[in-house]
Amino acid sequence: MDERLKPFLTEVEKPARYIGGEYNTPDMLKACSVRFCLCFTDLYEVGMSNLGIAILYDVLNSAEGIVCERCFAPWTDMGKVLKDNKISLSSIETGRELKNFDIVGFSVPYEMSYTNILYMLDLAEIPFRAKDRGTEYPLIVGGGPASANPEPIIDFFDAFFIGEGEETDLAFCRIVEKYKGDKRKILEEAAKIDGIYVPLFSEVKDGVNVTPVKKAVVKNFDAAPFPKRPLVPNMGIIHDRSVLELYRGCYAGCRFCQACFFYRPVRYREKDTVKALAEELIKNTGFDEMGLSSLSTGDYEDICALISELKELTERKNVSLQMPSMRLDSFTEGVLERAKKTSLTFAPEAGTQRLRNVINKNITDEDIVNSMRIAFSKGYTTVKLYFMLGLPTETDEDVLGIAETVKLIKKTFIETTGRKNIIMNVSTAMFIPKAVTPFQWAEQISEEEMYRRQNLLKKELFAIKGVHYAWHGADISVLEGIFARGDRRLSDVVEKAYEKGCLFDGWSEHFKYDKWLEALAECNVNIASYTGERKTDQVLPWDFIDFGVKKTYLLKEWQKALKGETTPPCKHKCTGCGASAMASCRFYENGANK
Amino acid sequence: MITINFSRFGDGIFVSHVDVLRSLNRTFRRAGIDVAYSKGFNKHMSLKMTQPLPLGVADEDCYVTADIPDLSLSAKQCVALFNEFRPPFLEAKAAFVTEKNPSLAGRINASKYLLRSSDPSVSEKLKNFSPDYEVTVRTADGEKTVKGLIYETEVLPYGAEVTLAFGNVNLRIDSLCRSLNDGFGTDFALTEAVRISQLYRENGVTRTARELLEEICTQKYISE
Known part of the structure; x- marks a missing residue:
């Protein structure tokens, strides 16, 4: 811990955010030649729940000659303390100032944390833009889910890691070790590695980078490093449990889902590996909960057997095995038998079959009814349902169809149980067209239209007894939409918004939409030019990245979507997305599609 | 029942009472000390502590009482196990085996x-x-x-x-x-x-x- 913070810790909210000293903290005093500070652009409790951070921290600290420390965005009360007392932002473990590390790496989880990159750099007394940083400053690198389209923030980074960081982070550290002090040489060498995007060595034409970069993927996922002794936080965090990652990638192909296409090909951790990890995690952490993580856990091969075997282990140790949300078509009685009966989470996403076909959510009303019937017969009385509004081709009929789906579920409950006491928590998010998806060309509806559709649905849902409805803000969705498909010009907007006081934008109490609108206007940014439909022959800001999944495949999917045609999940037959060229795809390997 | 007398020191003075209880829970589980669980829907480890102190105050005299129905470990072993698996800011100093809950909080x-x-x-x-x-x-x-x-x-x-x-x-x-x-x-x-x-x-x-x-x-x- 930074001892300079101690006098102020009784004055700030949740001081345990800043003290470190977690059980399983690696040796920070080992001999090292590279010091890496892994930064997360949100609070401790959010970042400590991030599996990516845990994996990278473990990978780097397990490597000889590298020490990796952490820094999370301090909450505004601590930010003020640091500013008022001229304390430079430092790492949790040893209190070393960020500017004294060799590498400062930001994991950027979502668009609305962009201003927090600048907030942390500001507190660390490091210039925002790469061009303004000399050799006296550490190398500033980025990565995480934002790497699907890093262009809106690329000016702030010396390098950006595209894709999975397990191997690239380590490779980058080795380059820094070899050419320490020679920033240009380091970046020149780094640019040769798959998965590292170095803007300094990239050619830009018409404001768009054209130098290709290949996404990094872990080829042998079963043998990939996974933290067996993860840090055990000293305070409650968002996901206060140990986590087992079952597989990466997703075969489902929902056309709005960035994670599905970004993390392909599908790679598995074998059942025996998972079980061995589970034993280690229980023994080494003491967590009383264990969660299973992957994009669609229910689709893991032999999920019932895995849960059954994990249950034997966890019950013996009084550890609760948490089930994640399930795809309706992967939901089986076998899974349910083994789960703790709290509440069930399902994501039908759209309210009509027509629209579900457009988004390629391969479920029918019959699937919904059958799954719900099983759940209700097992004693579940609470259901969480996630939908999206503003999907491409959506009409009022589709919006009202959400209410009809909710009524259908309620009817199924009454028919199955003979009771009426169901609780249904319905949430809607606004559709945001994302890079590397078939919907990357789609239009995002206007803010006014978002409010209209939300109100239309509210009226219907509020009339159904037992329904609690929550909706995602239209204003924040517009901004997410701008940045999700943004280009390099937006770095000025991020900087301007930060100067105007925007930070922690993902937190409703800090979100200042008016300041963002001012920043956009002052930078002459036309919102519609970012949220509008893109031409299919247009060069997109992220086209320089080879994601494995081919643009031609995404385009074919987009055209099928507009015709309401579906593409079956690739579990049984390869649909030829192209990702298997990067690493062996599980389903391709299994032979079902050969 | 076993009551462990421990101290909370260093940066642990900034860990809240609820979080100390959570850390104790994990310490017992890592140590393999079989504490009883409640029988309800959301089972929790049967641990009892005395009242909380304000954040920022070190404590040389904390107590936690654990309900261990089949205690096969000695008080000394419990202290040793606790200290082997404790977080860095807690340390056991003594342990007392009792037949009933000593109800220290009351x-x-x-x-x-x-x-x-x-x-x-x-x-x-x-x-x-x-x-x-x-x-x-x-x-x-x-x-x-x-x-x-x-x-x-x-x-x-x-x-x-x-x-x-x-x-x-x-x-x-x-x-x-x-x-x-x-x-x-x-x-x-x-x-x-x-x-x-x-x-x-x-x-x-x-x-x-x-x-x-x-x-x-x-x-x-x-x-x-």
């Missing part, structure tokens, strides 16, 4: 603290400090003065030792620190305060929590 009614200051004139400033001192306490409605909740005081060259009401009737150590700083011009920082012992006062007799446990235990271990 019985402890006072705590003794050490307040430390680097001000060389602190003892001079506190020369009129006595149990009769009226403490100004901040409440939701403003400020009020309370009297009779300071049981003992001893002014030292480097600060003071005070015994305060603790439990259902309570005088918080942070309230006293603030009041002394305002009233006597001292510079006590909460982060320099330490709870030395938890006490049970009845009919003019004061016993420490440890003495209480020693009276009723069937087995004990106290480390050097």
